[in-house]
Amino acid sequence: MRRMTIRDIAQAVGTSPATVSKVLTGRGDSLISDTTRQKIRDTARELGYSPNLAARALVTGRTHCIALWAETLADFHAMVANVLLDVLRPSRYEMVITDVVKHPDWHAYFQRNAPWPVDGIIALDSPHSVESYLASGAGRNAPVVSAGAYFWPETDHVGVDLGSGIREAAFHLAEQGCVRIAHLTCQHGMRPGDSRRLAYEAAMRDLEREPELLVTEQSSREDARLLIHDLVRRGDLPDGLLCFNDEVAIGAYRGLREMGVRIPEDVALTGCDGIADTAYFDQPITTIVQPVDELCHAAWQCLQRRLDEPDCPLQSRMLKGSLTVRGSSLRREVHGP
Amino acid sequence: MRRMTIRDIAQAVGTSPATVSKVLTGRGDSLISDTTRQKIRDTARELGYSPNLAARALVTGRTHCIALWAETLADFHAMVANVLLDVLRPSRYEMVITDVVKHPDWHAYFQRNAPWPVDGIIALDSPHSVESYLASGAGRNAPVVSAGAYFWPETDHVGVDLGSGIREAAFHLAEQGCVRIAHLTCQHGMRPGDSRRLAYEAAMRDLEREPELLVTEQSSREDARLLIHDLVRRGDLPDGLLCFNDEVAIGAYRGLREMGVRIPEDVALTGCDGIADTAYFDQPITTIVQPVDELCHAAWQCLQRRLDEPDCPLQSRMLKGSLTVRGSSLRREVHGP
DNA sequence: CTGAAAGCGCTAACAA
DNA sequence: TTGTTAGCGCTTTCAG
Numbered sequence: 001m002r003r004m005t006i007r008d009i010a011q012a013v014g015t016s017p018a019t020v021s022k023v024l025t026g027r028g029d030s031l032i033s034d035t036t037r038q039k040i041r042d043t044a045r046e047l048g049y050s051p052n053l054a055a056r057a058l059v060t061g062r063t064h065c066i067a068l069w070a071e072t073l074a075d076f077h078a079m080v081a082n083v084l085l086d087v088l089r090p091s092r093y094e095m096v097i098t099d100v101v102k103h104p105d106w107h108a109y110f111q112r113n114a115p116w117p118v119d120g121i122i123a124l125d126s127p128h129s130v131e132s133y134l135a136s137g138a139g140r141n142a143p144v145v146s147a148g149a150y151f152w153p154e155t156d157h158v159g160v161d162l163g164s165g166i167r168e169a170a171f172h173l174a175e176q177g178c179v180r181i182a183h184l185t186c187q188h189g190m191r192p193g194d195s196r197r198l199a200y201e202a203a204m205r206d207l208e209r210e211p212e213l214l215v216t217e218q219s220s221r222e223d224a225r226l227l228i229h230d231l232v233r234r235g236d237l238p239d240g241l242l243c244f245n246d247e248v249a250i251g252a253y254r255g256l257r258e259m260g261v262r263i264p265e266d267v268a269l270t271g272c273d274g275i276a277d278t279a280y281f282d283q284p285i286t287t288i289v290q291p292v293d294e295l296c297h298a299a300w301q302c303l304q305r306r307l308d309e310p311d312c313p314l315q316s317r318m319l320k321g322s323l324t325v326r327g328s329s330l331r332r333e334v335h336g337p
Numbered sequence: 338m339r340r341m342t343i344r345d346i347a348q349a350v351g352t353s354p355a356t357v358s359k360v361l362t363g364r365g366d367s368l369i370s371d372t373t374r375q376k377i378r379d380t381a382r383e384l385g386y387s388p389n390l391a392a393r394a395l396v397t398g399r400t401h402c403i404a405l406w407a408e409t410l411a412d413f414h415a416m417v418a419n420v421l422l423d424v425l426r427p428s429r430y431e432m433v434i435t436d437v438v439k440h441p442d443w444h445a446y447f448q449r450n451a452p453w454p455v456d457g458i459i460a461l462d463s464p465h466s467v468e469s470y471l472a473s474g475a476g477r478n479a480p481v482v483s484a485g486a487y488f489w490p491e492t493d494h495v496g497v498d499l500g501s502g503i504r505e506a507a508f509h510l511a512e513q514g515c516v517r518i519a520h521l522t523c524q525h526g527m528r529p530g531d532s533r534r535l536a537y538e539a540a541m542r543d544l545e546r547e548p549e550l551l552v553t554e555q556s557s558r559e560d561a562r563l564l565i566h567d568l569v570r571r572g573d574l575p576d577g578l579l580c581f582n583d584e585v586a587i588g589a590y591r592g593l594r595e596m597g598v599r600i601p602e603d604v605a606l607t608g609c610d611g612i613a614d615t616a617y618f619d620q621p622i623t624t625i626v627q628p629v630d631e632l633c634h635a636a637w638q639c640l641q642r643r644l645d646e647p648d649c650p651l652q653s654r655m656l657k658g659s660l661t662v663r664g665s666s667l668r669r670e671v672h673g674p
Numbered sequence: 675c676t677g678a679a680a681g682c683g684c685t686a687a688c689a690a
Numbered sequence: 691t692t693g694t695t696a697g698c699g700c701t702t703t704c705a706g
Contacts, residue, residue: 003478005699016677021701028702031675048474053454054400055699057391059682065433065453073422078415085410085436094453096402096433099422116402116431117390137385141340221617254617280558280591282619342683353693358685368691392683396698 004049012043020044024051062119065094066303067142069123069130071101075247076273076290080124080147083296091300093119100129118142120303127152143306147299149290149321150195156306156315158298162272163199165288165321169242169270170203172286172323176268176331178240182212184227184252185244186219196272200242212238219244221251228255239267240329246271246278249285253328268329272321284326291319341386349380357381361388399456401430403640404479406437406460406467412584413610413627417461417484420633428637430456437466455479457640464489480643484636486627486658487532493643493652495635499609500536502625502658506579506607507540509623509660513605513668515577519549521564521589522581523556533609537579549575556581558588565592576604583608583615586622590665605666609658621663628656 006020013020015036022028023040043049057063068084070077081097088095096116100123123130125148133139134154145156152159173181183189183200190197190213197213204211214231216223224247231237232255243249249271253263261267263283271278274289302315343357350357352373360369360377380386394400405421407414418434425432433453437460460467462485470476471491482493489496510518520526520537527534527550534550541548551568553560561584568574569592580586586608590600598604600620608615611626639652 006701007699017700018677018679018702019675021699022676025701033675036675050475050478052395052699054391054394055682056701057682058389058395058684058699059701061682063391063453073410073415073419078410078418081415081434082410085434089436094433094435096431096453097418097422098431099426116400116433138387141387221613250614250617257619276558277587277614280587281617282594343685344683354683355685355694356692358683359692362685364685370691373691389683392698393685394698395683395700396685398698 003052004047005052006049008047009040009043009049012047013039015040024049057117063117064092065096065116065118067096067098067116067118067121069098069100069121069126071126072099073097075275076245077124079275079292080296083292084122084300087296087300091304100126120145120307122147122299122303124148125150130155143303143310145299145302145306145315147295150193153314153316156302157317158295158302159316159318160290160295160321161195161318162288162290162321163195163202165323166196166199166242166272167203167206168323169272169286169288169329170200170207172325173240173242173268173270173329174207174209176240176264176329178238178268180212180238181207181209181240181242182214182238183244184214184216184224184241184248186216186223186248188219189244190215196244214238214241216248219248221247221254224248224251225255225258228252229259232256232259232261237261237267241267241269243269243271246273246275246285246287249287249328250277250281253281253283253285263328264331268331270323270329274321274324279326281328283328286326286329287324288321289324290321294319340389341384342389343386345384346377346380346386349384350376352377361386394454400454402433402453402455403430404433404435404453404455404458406435406458406463408437408463410434410436412612413582414461416612416629417633420629421459421637424633424637428641437463457482457644459484459636459640461485462487467492480640480647482636482639482643482652484632487530490651490653493639494654495632495639496653496655497627497632497658498532498655499625499627499658500532500539502660503533503536503579503609504540504543505660506609506623506625506666507537507544509662510577510579510605510607510666511544511546513577513601513666515575515605517549517575518544518546518577518579519551519575520581521551521553521561521578521585523553523560523585525556526581527552533581551575551578553585556585558584558591561585561588562592562595565589566596569593569596569598574598574604578604578606580606580608583610583612583622583624586624586665587614587618590618590620590622600665601668605668607660607666611658611661616663618665620665623663623666624661625658626661627658631656 006017009020010017023037121144123146146152147158149160149162201211216227271285271287278285278287298317343354346357347354360374458481460483483489484495486497486499538548553564608622608624615622615624635654
């Protein structure tokens, strides 16, 4: 059975497509007589009409889709995607997910496969992709709001400052009596300008300690776990581990337990991002919680504004992560004043 | 700056839009002379042309988007979404995510907000939505492949049989010496026909034991955790917990530890689905692993077939979950023959 | 209050 | 090998 069009409705009601369009979109609705309006609505329902959004998009230039760019949909990014879905629900927008990591040559990618024409893009933790997107010139098609734990002056941006949280975590570990506080990070975290590493290094300077970087290939549970095994075997384990993110911390946690290392007595551990699972371990994992709700609301707000006023001034907001201390790093009873 | 169209290219090259279209889509490419083809390609690149996919979709009827329907993007569903992204990458398809739970009246929903016109839908664990989608008559717009741990005869379907895994888990718990094996589930799991509960009940019958259902509101870590607290306080804790899924198991795990209950000595625990975190606890959690890779590949394969041959016979595949025994349920050393 | 007409950017017959 | 033509389904002036 063919799909219904406004023409079918017009015919059935005995009016013109233009009138049907006016009623069904609500634009100019008020100028149409009650009877016609009602007849059109009823017929649309009866016929099971649903508009062809591609056609609508073609003429209006709006698809009412936005893209979420992310490197993967796991853990923290899944959390964000999830919240974003909630944030978007009241709007008439839908979300298409573009996984951005596997197209290192985004520019070339754009030549071949044009991605779905979204009205705007929220780029999560993927400044690289934003950069080549802008360079490819496609930027004029859909505005980008960049979001993530870094500074980004080239587009609208909602940042999360993890620096102060990391610093707090480092001082916290010191206060808990850790002698060797290492930053367990990954290649990703070693990129010049990575705010977590920088904050860690700065904190170490202020604590007058040597920074120590432990670097895995991927920021994965498994890589972290294996690295820990290695350190234990070599007898070279620090007693404080400030991890790049929660996945790394969870992997480290497992690695430590497998090797019979006690947490936090032998090694105190902190993660970063605040994914749900950290709270559920035998020693709940201390972490720096990102304000995901605020992040998503702010990002969507920025994007909406940009869609309404393409030429509004560059928007930039900075949020803050906050240290949540849990058992994995708590060696001393908190003592009163 | 205006967006480029094939007309602009045609004009620049001195040819017609049709020719440009042929070259750029590759259809009829071979009939065009090398020189023209090259000129068109070069000019397209220079001008930063990218096709208007809404226009293309309008005429071809194909958007090259598929939808993933899921109730949420957390945990297991996030895993699936992630793998699906991988599966889709080689194709020219993109994925739009539709969160399906909060529209209880899907039928009415469709009247108002037509969702983005995707070519097809993969409905993950959401038979209810599929049902009202079909009832709404929208089914003729885009075919659905349903995927999840249940039986579903009304559309193409890729199922996962968890029944045998659950049964195995129940027998495993019995073998480990559990006296009271309860099924810790949620409202969702109490719906008539829920395959996990049915398999649990059947296993209990065969073990000649009383089935015991513990039911939380949501299938969430928190609800499970609180329920456990309650049971412990009432002194009414079973010594075997066969959980609806891994979130519930993780919440139960936490609840038990908080109350000083030992796992597996006092209570043996099994989860279901096989999300990554289960492996990282102090007592790694026994779980029934769903074959996510196969699931995604099969679902996409079904959908592709259906898109190519709209009238092909109903497709149905059944995969199997497999019990992975870990420490959370292992009270006795495995003894050799 | 309603309808006719034009056109969004593209593809697909068909003609040349 | 290329160009002409006719839409895809919808919205949007603008004229009734």
